[in-house]
Amino acid sequence: MSGTGKTRSKGANGWLLSAPALILLLLAASGPLVIVVIYSVLAKGDYSGVRWILSGDAWFRVLFEKDIFDGTVSLADANLSIFWRSVKLSLATTLITFVLGLPTAWFIGTRPKTTRALWLFLITIPFWTNLLIRTFAIMEVIRNQGLLNTLLIKIGLISAPIQILYTDTAVLIGMTYVYLPLMVLPLFAAIDRFDFKLIEAGYDLYASRWQILRGVILPIIKPGIVAGCILVFIPSLGAYVTPRVLGGGKNMMIGNFIELQFGQGQNWPLGAALSTMLLLIVLVSLVVYTRASTRGGPHG
Amino acid sequence: MKTDHAIDACNVSKIYGAGARAVTALGDVSIGIKQGEFFTLLGPSGCGKTTLLRCIAGFETPTSGTILLFGRDITHTPPNQRPVNTVFQSYALFPHLSVAQNVGFGLKMQGKPAAEVAQEVERVLALVKLEDFADRLPQQLSGGQQQRVALARALAPKPEVLLLDEPLSALDLKLRKEMQSELKRLQTETGITFIFVTHDQEEALTMSDRIGVMSAGALMQVGPPREIYDHPVNRFVADFIGETNFLVGQVDGQGLRIGSGDVIAVPLNGQTGEVTLAVRPEQINIGPAGTGVAAKIIDMTYLGTDTHYTVALGDASTLVARVQSNSGASLSVGDSVGITFDAKAVQVLAS
Numbered sequence: 253m254s255g256t257g258k259t260r261s262k263g264a265n266g267w268l269l270s271a272p273a274l275i276l277l278l279l280a281a282s283g284p285l286v287i288v289v290i291y292s293v294l295a296k297g298d299y300s301g302v303r304w305i306l307s308g309d310a311w312f313r314v315l316f317e318k319d320i321f322d323g324t325v326s327l328a329d330a331n332l333s334i335f336w337r338s339v340k341l342s343l344a345t346t347l348i349t350f351v352l353g354l355p356t357a358w359f360i361g362t363r364p365k366t367t368r369a370l371w372l373f374l375i376t377i378p379f380w381t382n383l384l385i386r387t388f389a390i391m392e393v394i395r396n397q398g399l400l401n402t403l404l405i406k407i408g409l410i411s412a413p414i415q416i417l418y419t420d421t422a423v424l425i426g427m428t429y430v431y432l433p434l435m436v437l438p439l440f441a442a443i444d445r446f447d448f449k450l451i452e453a454g455y456d457l458y459a460s461r462w463q464i465l466r467g468v469i470l471p472i473i474k475p476g477i478v479a480g481c482i483l484v485f486i487p488s489l490g491a492y493v494t495p496r497v498l499g500g501g502k503n504m505m506i507g508n509f510i511e512l513q514f515g516q517g518q519n520w521p522l523g524a525a526l527s528t529m530l531l532l533i534v535l536v537s538l539v540v541y542t543r544a545s546t547r548g549g550p551h552g
Numbered sequence: 553m554k555t556d557h558a559i560d561a562c563n564v565s566k567i568y569g570a571g572a573r574a575v576t577a578l579g580d581v582s583i584g585i586k587q588g589e590f591f592t593l594l595g596p597s598g599c600g601k602t603t604l605l606r607c608i609a610g611f612e613t614p615t616s617g618t619i620l621l622f623g624r625d626i627t628h629t630p631p632n633q634r635p636v637n638t639v640f641q642s643y644a645l646f647p648h649l650s651v652a653q654n655v656g657f658g659l660k661m662q663g664k665p666a667a668e669v670a671q672e673v674e675r676v677l678a679l680v681k682l683e684d685f686a687d688r689l690p691q692q693l694s695g696g697q698q699q700r701v702a703l704a705r706a707l708a709p710k711p712e713v714l715l716l717d718e719p720l721s722a723l724d725l726k727l728r729k730e731m732q733s734e735l736k737r738l739q740t741e742t743g744i745t746f747i748f749v750t751h752d753q754e755e756a757l758t759m760s761d762r763i764g765v766m767s768a769g770a771l772m773q774v775g776p777p778r779e780i781y782d783h784p785v786n787r788f789v790a791d792f793i794g795e796t797n798f799l800v801g802q803v804d805g806q807g808l809r810i811g812s813g814d815v816i817a818v819p820l821n822g823q824t825g826e827v828t829l830a831v832r833p834e835q836i837n838i839g840p841a842g843t844g845v846a847a848k849i850i851d852m853t854y855l856g857t858d859t860h861y862t863v864a865l866g867d868a869s870t871l872v873a874r875v876q877s878n879s880g881a882s883l884s885v886g887d888s889v890g891i892t893f894d895a896k897a898v899q900v901l902a903s
Binding site: 447449450452453454455456457458459460463467468471472474 | 609610611630631632633636637638640642644645646647648657658661662705706709
């Protein structure tokens, strides 16, 4: 009797305790999102902001453009190419961080328990410094008179500096640097749980090293791979600081393009529509990716 | 080279580390294991039995010495090129693969066609009576069933030698007994040489054709269970295998003068000075006072079929005797008795 009373009040307490978090999620996360979606279907204000008139203009402009002289409609190549570049760069970042991150995570995961904490600590050190400052530091490394070019010239590999700064390569280097820890940490968590006896079992059962990697290690640490790829791909797609600083004005990614609409472009609905579009791309890729990675199992 | 030997370890040593911190896991071990034999490496933990097994499997390379498989030198052959498979203590089943895929793993890696793999998997699963579990994942099985999958997986590629690293240690007593006879049956049916590692002497005695007793990186004695039990070569083996009473005494004429001053008639092979007498509890007879060595019962434990009596001799040294409970004798703590040994059953060990 008193037991049921107790559980009921326990349930109520649970809701009460989580209320601050729920309110915060509702107001701080979902609220702005709803505003963005609403703005995307309103008309553009005269200088900035929106007019409260329902309009599909912003969404139309995301995908199409109208020639100002003859009024013909064509696909908005400029916008689409920015989206495409963003997706391409993010995919490349994800792939590179995975290729670099897997051996790193493996190395840390195979260290003795005592030194492991130190290696993990080293991985998290970059988080201590402001992203903008770290990005400027990379700029210092890759600019024409920077560390990298000077070094390459000194050892005679090249005779004139290579232009890296303000190219896609620069953006890629920057994003790989920024997001590598986000790949390493979930991979490490998965490798930490991995039973290394399974490698011996595979080796005992005539598997080569490559077959053990493909047939035993990768499938078992897959949850870590999925988590790492999601954690790298999504923020890469919306990256703002890195492409802005290292890519210069002409190598924009979606993040910069959106910022442009809210700033100089003074077109809030277009910015909102682009943001919503980005959100949709992320959602669709998440669904496709998780579907693809949970398929398989015993009979895959 | 003798080809009736499946495995020959010749002067195998394994030393970890170097210099002052070097640890000798195996010191110059030589052993020949016959084809089709159920051979057990028995010893306490840290005696080097697992290291020897891992050298045969290829996970460890001996510091010196050679390992031959049917006369071929495999000392430096990697594990995936040795026709030798291992059943791991923790089973090490692939958690992401079904039972059938686990069992078929070795065959698949050997490049066997899918149809042949499927057929073999079916055959081996029937051998371990797990036909109905082919599509399950390992974590959906009980410990005993996982054990069978591990066995089936190691047997499927038809290895020339099967290595078993304490595979029964994680099972409860009843299951362990079941698996012991199961293992013996599998070994007889497949005719494969089994090398079994255990620290459980009872397990070793029940299953093995021959046992190799190890201690501190060295082989103490190799022989059939009966011989090891009845004729241990030293105190370690006598102590490790079964229960044993030890009596230290001085050779005196045709007998042995023990601490209490009694002289016991024992078969001596020219030993002189101080020797150790090993007597199994079941080889001690308790008779009325006045026969044999005078003793007093100081403790008794009823164990069902048998009763254990602890008796104290004149010098307060104690012996444990095992007597069948239904033998009719009614003895109780405090009784004065006389104990006798069957002279042929006791072992005289060099101290």
